[in-house]
Amino acid sequence: xxxxxxxxxxxxxxxxxxxxxxxxxxxxxxxxxxxxxxxxxxxxxxxxxxxxxxxxxxxxxxxxxxxxxxxxxxxxxxxxxxxxxxxxxxxxxxxxxxxxxxxxxxxxxxxxxxxxxxxxxxxxxxxxxxxxxxxxxxxxxxxxxxxxxxxxxxxxxxxxxxxxxxxxxxxxxxxxxxxxxxxxxxxxxxxxxxxxxxxxxxxxxxxxxxxxxxxxxxxxxxxxxxxxxxxxxxxxxxxxxxxxxxxxxxxxxxxxxxxxxxxxxxxxxxxxxxxxxxxxxxxxxxxxxxxxxxxxxxxxxxxxxxxxxxxxxxxxx
Numbered sequence: 001x002x003x004x005x006x007x008x009x010x011x012x013x014x015x016x017x018x019x020x021x022x023x024x025x026x027x028x029x030x031x032x033x034x035x036x037x038x039x040x041x042x043x044x045x046x047x048x049x050x051x052x053x054x055x056x057x058x059x060x061x062x063x064x065x066x067x068x069x070x071x072x073x074x075x076x077x078x079x080x081x082x083x084x085x086x087x088x089x090x091x092x093x094x095x096x097x098x099x100x101x102x103x104x105x106x107x108x109x110x111x112x113x114x115x116x117x118x119x120x121x122x123x124x125x126x127x128x129x130x131x132x133x134x135x136x137x138x139x140x141x142x143x144x145x146x147x148x149x150x151x152x153x154x155x156x157x158x159x160x161x162x163x164x165x166x167x168x169x170x171x172x173x174x175x176x177x178x179x180x181x182x183x184x185x186x187x188x189x190x191x192x193x194x195x196x197x198x199x200x201x202x203x204x205x206x207x208x209x210x211x212x213x214x215x216x217x218x219x220x221x222x223x224x225x226x227x228x229x230x231x232x233x234x235x236x237x238x239x240x241x242x243x244x245x246x247x248x249x250x251x252x253x254x255x256x257x258x259x260x261x262x263x264x265x266x267x268x269x270x271x272x273x274x275x276x277x278x279x280x281x282x283x284x285x286x287x288x289x290x291x292x293x294x295x296x297x298x299x300x301x302x303x304x305x306x307x308x309x310x311x312x313x314x315x316x317x
Contacts, residue, residue, distance in 0.1 A: 073113040077135050079189050082180060092179050096125050097171045098136055103146030103163035104220060105188060106171060107136040108178065117175075140188040142181055142229040143238050144211040144220040145262040147252060154269050157262065159252045163219040166251075170210070171195075177206060181229045192231045209233070215241045218251020225263055 076082055076093065095108035096116070109132070115123040126132050147157035149164065171193070178191040195207035214220040215238060222238045230238050246253045253259075260268075268274075 075112055076110045076137060079137050079183060079187055082137070082183070082189060087180055087182055090179055090181065092177055094175060094177050095137070096175055097173065098125075098132055100164065100168045100172050102149055103160060103167050104141045104144060106139055106167070107132075108139050108176070109136050111175070138186075138188040139178060139193065140184055140186075140190045141211050141214070141220075142190045142192050142231065143223055143235075144214055145223040145225075146214070146220045148262050148265050157265055158259070159219070159254075162251070163214075166217065166219045167210075167214065170213070176210070179231070181231075182227070184227070190227075190229055192229070212238070212241055216245060216250075218245035218248075218253050221252065221261060223263070 093108075093110055094112065095110045098107045098109050100106040109125055111123075111125065114120055116125065126135060146163045146167075147160040148154070149160045150156040175196055177194045177196065178189075179194075181190045181192065184190055193210040195210065197205040197207045199205075211220065212233070215222065222235065222242050224235065228235070245251060246257060249256070
């Protein structure tokens with residue numbers, strides 16, 4: 001229905017329709033002619049040139065496919081598969097944390113590409129210890145140092161179990177993203193570890209930093225030894241977060257700052273010195289100190305009162 005106020009639309013005349021059809025036919029004819037011309041020129045080329053062109057095109061396609069496979073689909077089973085080139089580029093990898101052995105390192109099963117989670121799950125992650133053997137990357141958290149657990153007859157540092165429990169709770173059995181930095185003297189890969197972003201995919205954004213969160217909760221300290229990696233945040237940001245935890249007395253700073261660092265602990269035992277007392281302010285030592293102070297105060301106050309009574313007694317006598 002045409003309303004009075006609607007613009008009047010007139011149908012194109014037969015001549016205009018015929019003109020458009022002629023233009024389309026001419027363009028199709030030109031395209032067909034161009035294809036015939038290219039085909040004729042191609043057939044006129046020598047056979048060896050055609051074979052060389054086909055070989056180069058196939059090689060380029062194969063190289064591109066291999067590059068995409070290596071970057072996005074090939075799994076890195078262990079740290080031995082991580083080349084210096086990968087470390088120099090600071091490559092990011094996604095993986096599933098299969099176990100946490102210490103408070104600052106864990107085992108990662110590399111899960112590249114897609115197909116590891118529903119609804120597009122067609123690849124599986126091994127669950128048994130035997131199937132996971134030689135299939136995980138040993139990752140060391142970059143920039144932080146956690147209390148040392150008991151190893152090779154050495155006693156554990158204070159709060160070692162609490163730090164380990166925190167890390168296990170927050171990353172074990174979860175997917176994380178790791179930016180690979182370097183390989184340490186134990187063959188572990190030092191990496192900046194982040195949780196999965198909440199909204200955007202991991203290829204577009206990064207989640208919270210695991211080392212920073214660990215520092216914020218007070219279950220690790222800043223690693224400042226040779227070869228320390230602090231990434232784009234820098235050591236100043238790591239120290240700032242640690243300072244907040246120290247001020248709030250969280251985690252390992254619960255009883256104050258007077259404690260032996262993990263680095264000093266390892267140096268002391270490496271030198272063979274096992275008799276030197278560990279400078280850690282524990283709750284027991286604080287209670288003992290407070291008890292001693294109160295006893296001394298009561299003794300002193302009792303002595304004052306006794307002397308006062310003696311003076312008063314002498315005067316009355």
